[in-house]
Amino acid sequence: MNHMTPKTDGETDVTRLIADQTRRARVAATALALATPDQRSAALTHAAQALRDRSEAIVAANAADVASLVGSDKDAAFIDRLTLTPARVAAMADALIEIAAQPDPLGQILETTHRPNGLRIERVSVPIGVIAMIYESRPNVGADAGALCIKSGNAVILRGGSESLRSSRDIVACLTHGLTAAGLPADAVQLVDTTDRAAVRALLHATGAVDLVIPRGGRGLVSLVQAEARVPTLLHLDGNNHTYVHASADVDQAVRLVRNAKMRRTGVCGSTECAVVDRAIAPMFLPALAAAMTDCELRGDDAACAIVPAMTPATDADWDTEYLSNILSVRVVDDLAEAIAFIQAHSSAHTEAIVATDTAAARTFMAAxxxxxxxxxxxxxxxDGGEFGMGAEIGIATGRMHARGPVGAAQLTSYKYLVFGDGQERP
Incomplete structure (x- = not known):
């Protein structure tokens, strides 16, 4: 007996839409994998120029996206991630040029083995195939993902958040312009142009049609992908990041680093959410930090509040919260071992930092x-992938398989074995 709930007409239409897009993406992926490195780089160069030429239209479309959220419950960090300015559009174009100039990640001989029977075996980098990128709020993710997939020979289907649909349309149009200008199929980069959430489920269930799903967004999106995915996933989890101020830290440097780590942009996943401070340095560091962070709410444990009484007392929930706002929790620990144990217990495995002049302590922290x-x-x-020299990133992978950390073009490849013989038969 079939106990599944029948699909509505809307769900059926969306399923057909995704089936058609994945079919066309598969054809485009084959063409892209066979394209020359110069063609794929040219596509990115043409797309970058299109972004510059259409910057005013992109910013206008984005303004309409932002305006549609007036009166909604979206916070300032969400709005900041959604917002595009001429400078941010220019940064997208610059990233495409940087990616275009990088070494080609395909066809790289990763390993060569010469067997006693004369066989030569090469392990060579190849594209993954068809990638589905599901993301929220940040429309520039579409440009980064599209560019990195073009560079690595993968077709990509982009499903951005409904709040950024107008922006995403214009950005994807620039990418497809670049593809056609370079003689490559426009279907290599496609946008799921619907706000129907059934599209996400259809992509997650597209076994055999989609080779990899990459979600980039909040814990709700990642949890949905973990629960629903029938195809392989590359997860980008939240950034509950810590900066640990060791007893040997230079106080002025530590204050500057913690402030930048928290306040440069509070809404990005690389933002520090908790400062962990050695008890020996806390009486010097915490007052200086409080003086430098008057625009940020500090939530401290009992020891931190005893040193800076103006701090808000932290609750247990604070240690596991990704604020993405101007809030920083503060934890005082006895030593390096306690700092490591605390961070390991609450980290989301994204990014962790130590401030220390003691290099042995730093090495221990980084290893543990x-x-x-x-x-x-x-x-x-x-x-950030751009800061790592990748031009851009498709996300920060927090798992341990296939790719970890910033995912650039090289991380969007797989490999296969090429075996060269001269008539060898297996005895």
């Missing part, structure tokens, strides 16, 4: 912390 990115004397806001 299980996160995709671990930093020494640097702001966690550097957790």
């Amino acid at each position: 912390i299980d996160a995709a990115i671990v930093m020494h004397n640097a702001s966690t806001q550097f957790a």
